[in-house]
Amino acid sequence: MxxxxxxxxxxxxxxxxxxxxxxxxxxxxxxxxxxxxxxxxxxxxxxxxxxxxxxxxxxxxxxxxxxxxxxxxxxxxxxxxxxxxxxxxxxxxxxxxxxxxxxxxxxxxxxRKLVVDVDVKNLPKEFRISQPDVVNGDALRDYLKDNGYDGQDGSLHCEWCHLEPQGEGLRIR
Structure with missing residues (x-):
């Protein structure tokens, strides 16, 4: 139905x-x-x-x-x-x-299952893998907004990042 x-x-x-x-x-x-x-x-x-x-x-x-x-x-x-x-x-x-x-x-x-019994920092360096840096997107958004990096078209940008325009979608209620 x-x-x-x-x-x-x-x-x-x-x-x-x-x-x-x-x-x-x-x-x-x-x-x-x-x-x-x-x-x-x-x-x-x-x-x-x-x-x-x-x-x-x-x-x-x-x-x-x-x-x-x-x-x-x-x-x-x-x-x-x-x-x-x-x-x-x-x-x-x-x-x-x-x-x-x-x-x-x-x-x-x-x-076989490996169980590490100590904190990772206490393992010898040869048994650790460094993790790559990860972008903190929320902090960057706040930085752009708080520091007034407004573009002429309403976009937010600085020399190393920018915010794309907000997308639009149809809502049916």
């Missing part, structure tokens, strides 16, 4: 937007072909946008549900493997084969 009722050309447009098979050029041509006043066209666009936003919300909820289900299965697999490993260790059978599967308790691959 859709929150916003669409009719005519706008309903056709919504169906095109929801169909992955429809080429963008066909949608653009249909958009250009809609003949009505700008206010009616804006209302039609807004209805399409709101319907698509509702579809996105539903998809996000379903994705979250499926991710939770996946996590549940992953946890159950982990639990089953740990339980089987414990049973094998208790019975002293670290390796055996059945008609369907082979079972073996073995060391994990890859590097």
């Amino acid at each position: 859709k929150l916003y009722e669409l009719t005519g050309q706008f309903l056709e447009l919504l169906n095109m937007f929801e169909d992955d098979e429809v080429d963008e050029q066909i949608i653009m041509d249909t958009l250009e072909g809609v003949e009505c006043e700008i206010e009616e066209k804006a209302d039609g666009y807004a209805k399409i946008i709101k319907n698509l936003e509702m579809d996105i919300e539903g998809i996000e909820k379903e994705n979250n549900r499926l991710k939770a289900r996946q996590k549940t299965f992953e946890n159950r697999i982990k639990w089953l493997k740990e339980n089987l490993k414990t049973c094998m260790e208790l019975t002293g059978k670290r390796k055996f084969t059945t008609e369907l599967f082979s079972f073996n308790i073995q060391k994990n691959g890859g590097k």
